[in-house]
Amino acid sequence: MNKYWSETIKGIAPYVPGEQPRAGRLVKLNTNENPYPPSPEVLNAMKAAVTDKLRLYPDPNCSRLRETASRHYGIPAEQIFAGNGSDEILAFCFKAFFDPGDMILFPDITYNFYEVYAKLFGVSYRTVPLTESFDVPVEGFFTYNDGVILANPNAPTGKAIPLENIEALVKRNRQAVVIVDEAYIDFGGESSIGLIPKYDNLLVIRTFSKSRSLAGLRIGLAMGHSSLIEALIRVRDCINCFTVDWIAQAGAIASLEDTETFTRNIQSVIATRSRITSLLRQAGFQVVDSSTNFLLISHPKVEAGTLNDALRRQNIFVRLFPRPRIDNYLRVTIGTDEEMDILFEALLNLVHGTQLKISRIEPNSDPSLNK
């Protein structure tokens, strides 16, 4: 705290991202990164973009990227916005669509950043409680509001929202923008992109950090009616006209073009998720149904905090959320089969209170899935 800080900054608790430990050998299952590397074609495209051209400002509108995304997602390029990660785009949304004093809605358990944005930009909010089973109750969003934000699938629960519920919600809220943050949609659930031509109040957000293995490159997209995109462009041009550098634009284009690697990696994550979900349930863990690349798990006898501390001592990083209703859960990213075996073995030892070695888990039978 310091006398030069603004009142906003004095009062706010910033978002706390999962740790990025610099240590050597560890099992990092705490920030929902993809365990598989980006496609070699993405890396080649990025290397090819490292040229003397870097002396020039990048294309502020990411035209080639948006044209490629247009072909990939089947919507016009003018309905697409590219930014320096989806978090930046979400922050821009708060300036683009909400005014101080506006009242927006989001679930009580969701991506914690929505609350941080609201506080930073002086936007009021009310949270809608998830059901007992961690589902988003669509009718909870049928009250008056100046905007709605949903993560679909939701995080950190991992649960998908049925498309008909999203549509009902968008339809009932024509007075306001409904933002659907599809950070994890490639791992499960149904995208709302198909609803964009029908509803000019729907904005869909995507990231390249999870399913596209490019967290280190910082690329996000927003898709919606061109007037919503125009508002985002206005906000960007009031902050930083050139948010996406040349190399990130090149990498993102190549990523959209390499469907094969993308599909293979997604399938591997889903196969591993299915396998580890069964194993954990057999071992007595409660596992929330996941449509994402992470699991929310708890154990009836051993507290999440105890498990977290013990895992950490073994250099296994998972994530704990000190928030009501989920503070006794661990959020565990789906890593490689090998990483999940290490985690599972460690958890078994901890909940059995013994150091008994269990027989190693069978990996996926198809070795190509483990790439």
Next chain:
Amino acid sequence: MNKYWSETIKGIAPYVPGEQPRAGRLVKLNTNENPYPPSPEVLNAMKAAVTDKLRLYPDPNCSRLRETASRHYGIPAEQIFAGNGSDEILAFCFKAFFDPGDMILFPDITYNFYEVYAKLFGVSYRTVPLTESFDVPVEGFFTYNDGVILANPNAPTGKAIPLENIEALVKRNRQAVVIVDEAYIDFGGESSIGLIPKYDNLLVIRTFSKSRSLAGLRIGLAMGHSSLIEALIRVRDCINCFTVDWIAQAGAIASLEDTETFTRNIQSVIATRSRITSLLRQAGFQVVDSSTNFLLISHPKVEAGTLNDALRRQNIFVRLFPRPRIDNYLRVTIGTDEEMDILFEALLNLVHGTQLKISRIEPNSDPSLNK
């Protein structure tokens, strides 16, 4: 305009950056890019950073970059902040140090983005008129304020502010943060970095886009008391924790380490600036003394708008600012000697109203300066 836009966005005129034409052969002297490419070592470092590691989030704190900058600038790493270009950092400053309703000061002629930030974040401002000779009148900033922003050297005038004036201003405004935007300082003028240990209300901003030939990579730094840096970190962590990607961090580190290329490029730009300034003055142009990589010029007989239109038809891009006091000036980036010769010849033809060919200008005598 659209019913879903926030009131802020409806009312604001975003910053308009200089055009980034996609055409082929042109003389691009409109956005103050460096005519010389980044050092090969910078490009190599970036290529080496294109690895599987991109699946992981980048180091949010840019630790290695800040350690390198610490050695380079001689101030502790905890007094350094890295961002996705200096514009992003300047925007963060408005949330970090100013509240809606606060009243800040900046010159009437300066980087137009300061006014845009103020409007976006609801911060009031008063402009202090430059003198007739486009100098910053330091005593104009001795009235009460909640913050000051200065570009030193100023843009688009190109004039440097003497260090003693900056110090007087920082000293007289201990109630508020004084932000000194040193985007162009490597081309001339005296940096305020040396004042940082003495004044905890001074924040110095740097960019890699101009002197370091990396506009396409998006890197900026802020330097100041660690509590000011902490405020910027808080704002960043309320917007986007990972603003600088792995490759940009690698390129920026290599840039700071290659002093030789940096110095040679700077010297080339300064030599060309000196030569073209003399030539333009001999040809009857008024040229503001420049400590930057651009010139602000006008002609007593031919209007700037006329010159701009005619140059554009010849695929020579310079910049016009439709603002009081400078609307009859052209801002011209210092390009290579060849580019400046093309510009000079075109200008001469225009002001003489003839198509007379002049003899080509002598390039710098030392050919190594033209790299």
